[in-house]
Amino acid sequence: MPSDAPIIAARGVSKMYELYSRPQDRLRQMLFPGGKPLYREHWALRDVSFEVGPGEAFGIIGKNGAGKSTLLQVLAGVLEPTAGEVVLPERTTALLELGSGFKPEFTGRQNVYVNAAVLGIPRATVSERLDDIAAFADIGAHFDQPVKTYSSGMFLRLAFAVTTSLEPDVLIIDEALAVGDVFFRQKCYKRLEGLLSHGTVVVLVSHAMNDVAQFCHRGLLLERGRVTYLGDAAAAVKRYMVGDGGYAPADLGDAVRGLDLPPEAQADDPWPVPEAFLDLSTVAAAENDWAGCTHVAVCDVSGQPCRSFEQGETISIFCRYAVHHDLEVAVAGVELINDKRVIVFGKNSLQFDSDHPTLTPAGSSLRVRFDVKLDLAPGEYTFNLGFSAMSHEDFERRASLSHQELESRNTVISILTRAGDFLVTFRSRDTTPVQLTHHGVANLPGQATLRLYGGDGSGTEEECLRRPKG
């Protein structure tokens, strides 16, 4: 099979549920199938098509009731679509309901063999991999106890270890990883990366948006059963967030009309030369109709176009938004992402404690400048830009609101995913105290204290106790 041939192909998949207002109507419909429909049609999926290639991590996201579980069940072969078809390889496994394939009376070890047999994996192959499975699950003596005694975390560990050790062609994961603790989740994602590199397709449904944006290559956004976005996973996540939030602009009437804003043509703040602005035509923008990003430029602190910075230098990102709707307080944010798709820094104008205009009328334009000291590991970075709005009242009491409250009162208006890129290089000019300022993704404030004492060098008794044994 050529490497770019799709492994999964969903073509025009639709799923209709028959909703009956009375249980007896369902029975009557079964008895007289040709009669007048006694049900209301409810389309959980409408004309969903996509393809996934080998080694691809594919995220499916959407709000509650969007159709994610229905789509996964169709992919896993548990549900028959009303229309359309799904083509999948035989060795497809699904972690839909954790450990649902497990026999409660059997031990973990016995269940490994049962699971493998269901997948058609020879007993000898399982025996070879048993140590690996037990080591990954890391549930100690519980491996030889009946699984009915397991906690949900142990179920997940064993189910994940079995499923991934058997190297399926397609692995479908539905929220399963949400159960695990952070160390186990890291371990799981590492193992999934390994499977991807061998060509396994991973389909992931999760409400953990950071996981989808970081782990998945592409994402599919479902809204009321229909595909509203199919493409870059981070862009799918951003699109999902737009329009979300509790801020609905009030009628600001005379308050905004009475504003006397200086014309943009007479702006006296530093603004880059026209050549500095990036081509945004290919940038994935998710925006509602309240405002739109029109300009983005990457510059050095003097406002000159620049894409390469030495570690520790400051980047200046300029952007401009055209406001189409009367808004109260506009909030702008930036995120820097490394080549591993990790957000290494993200901060909005509230967190920067910037001065915010209290009213943002339709027809105005908002210029934003972010200055960020690049205390980052050398490498390539991209950045996302976001714009949201909140009420003046919430803005005034922002310090007394919890992070969740603040987030839920802020409506996302515009997100540009990978709006631009830049490079962080090793320092060549100021190399004190040493050339590389730090290891790891970010430089954190801190200090190291070294003190030397006389003695035999064997350490105090207390220190010895703290040393790892063996």
Ligand SMILES: Nc1ncnc2c1ncn2[C@@H]1O[C@H](COP(=O)(O)OP(=O)(O)OP(=O)(O)O)[C@@H](O)[C@H]1O
């Ligand atoms: N067995 C069923 N009978 C009738 N309607 C159903 C059935 N299962 C799901 N639905 C409906 O189909 C739609 C899609 O449901 P689904 O569970 O696939 O959504 P979801 O995106 O997975 O939601 P969540 O994030 O809440 O799990 C919803 O409107 C739901 O009420």
